[in-house]
Amino acid sequence: MSKMEDAKADYLAGMKYKDIAAKYGVALSTVKSWKTRNKWQRNNATKKKSMHTKSKSTRTKxxxxxxxxxxxxxxxxxxxxxxxxxxxxxxxxxxxxxxxxxxxxxxxxxxxxxxxxxxxxxxxxxxxxxxxxxxxxxxxxATANDILLRYLNQATSNVTDVLSFRTEKHLAYYKVRDKNGPYEDGGGNFRYVPKIDPETGEQAYYYEHLITLKDSKDIDTSNIKSIRIDKGEAVVEMEDRQKAMQILLDRLPKPEVNDGSTTSLLNALTGGMAKIWSKDDNEDG
Structure with a gap:
C-alpha cells in the first residue's frame, strides 16, 4: 500500500490529522488535502469513538x-x-x-x-x-449577482410600496357658540352651522389628504431603512435609491440609446443584468 492509502486507513480508524502527519513525515496540510481530494469519510461510530478517546495530558501551553x-x-x-x-x-x-x-x-x-x-x-x-x-x-x-439583484430591488422600490395615499372630501362648518348647543368643549356649548360658498350658494367643502402605513404583511421590509412614529404619524425612510442606482450603473454595461431619447432606468438595469447572467453562464460553462 502507498503512504496515502496507509494514511487513509489510519484516518478512518479515528486517528487525528496531526498524528497522521507525524507518523508519515508529511505536512498537516498534505493530510487534509488527501482527505479532501479523495473524499475520505468516517462513519458515525468511528467519529463517536474518536471524540471520546482521551489523549495523553501534557504541560505544554x-x-x-x-x-x-x-x-x-x-x-x-x-x-x-x-x-x-x-x-x-x-x-x-x-x-x-x-x-x-x-x-x-x-x-x-x-x-x-x-x-x-x-x-x-x-x-x-x-x-x-x-x-x-x-x-x-x-x-x-452568495454571488456578486445576488448582491446586484438586491441593489436592483432597492433602485426600483417606491414609497408607495409601504404607504397608501388617499384624499377625502369633507363638508365645511362654522363652530357657533350656543348655550343650548348639542356639543360642549372648554368654552361651553356650541353647534355647527354649514359654511356657505358665496359664489355657488351651496355648502362649502375641503379636501383632506391622508397617508397611512400599509399592513405589515403586505410590505417588503427589505427596502425600508428605518420606520418610526412621530406625533402619531408613521415616518418611513427608504433605502437610498440614488446610491443603489449609481452602484448598478458603475457595474453594468452602458445602455445603448440610438434615437436620442431617454431610456428608462428599469429597462437599462434589467437589460444589463441579463448580460451579466449570460456572461456568468458562459464562464461557468
Whole structure:
C-alpha cells in the first residue's frame, strides 16, 4: 500500500490529522488535502469513538489559534506557516490587518501595524486570502449577482410600496357658540352651522389628504431603512435609491440609446443584468 492509502486507513480508524502527519513525515496540510481530494469519510461510530478517546495530558501551553471561520478542510498551501495562515483567518474576521497580526503573533500595536503592512504585501498571503475568500463565498451561497439583484430591488422600490395615499372630501362648518348647543368643549356649548360658498350658494367643502402605513404583511421590509412614529404619524425612510442606482450603473454595461431619447432606468438595469447572467453562464460553462 502507498503512504496515502496507509494514511487513509489510519484516518478512518479515528486517528487525528496531526498524528497522521507525524507518523508519515508529511505536512498537516498534505493530510487534509488527501482527505479532501479523495473524499475520505468516517462513519458515525468511528467519529463517536474518536471524540471520546482521551489523549495523553501534557504541560505544554496550548497554542493560540484562529477562530473557526471556515470548515476544517482549509485550502492546501505549503508556502505559509501556521501563524501566517492564522493571520489570514483573523484578517477575514474583521478585515483589520493590525488586529489580525496581534492575534496571530502578539506584540505591541506599533509593531503589529508595521509588520501587518508587509504581511498584506506578501504574494503568498494575498494568494491564500483569495483562496479563503472563494471558499467563504461558496459557504455563504452568495454571488456578486445576488448582491446586484438586491441593489436592483432597492433602485426600483417606491414609497408607495409601504404607504397608501388617499384624499377625502369633507363638508365645511362654522363652530357657533350656543348655550343650548348639542356639543360642549372648554368654552361651553356650541353647534355647527354649514359654511356657505358665496359664489355657488351651496355648502362649502375641503379636501383632506391622508397617508397611512400599509399592513405589515403586505410590505417588503427589505427596502425600508428605518420606520418610526412621530406625533402619531408613521415616518418611513427608504433605502437610498440614488446610491443603489449609481452602484448598478458603475457595474453594468452602458445602455445603448440610438434615437436620442431617454431610456428608462428599469429597462437599462434589467437589460444589463441579463448580460451579466449570460456572461456568468458562459464562464461557468
Amino acid at each position: 496550548p497554542k493560540k489559534v484562529a477562530p473557526s471561520l471556515l470548515p476544517p478542510e482549509l485550502p492546501d498551501n505549503d508556502e505559509l506557516n501556521d501563524k501566517q495562515k492564522a493571520f489570514c483567518l483573523y484578517y477575514l474576521q474583521r478585515y483589520n490587518a493590525t488586529w489580525a497580526y496581534q492575534r496571530a503573533y502578539g506584540g505591541s500595536y506599533e509593531k503589529a501595524h508595521s509588520n501587518a503592512a508587509r504581511m498584506m504585501a506578501n504574494d503568498g498571503i494575498k494568494k491564500y486570502l483569495t483562496e479563503l475568500k472563494k471558499q467563504q463565498s461558496q459557504d455563504l451561497y
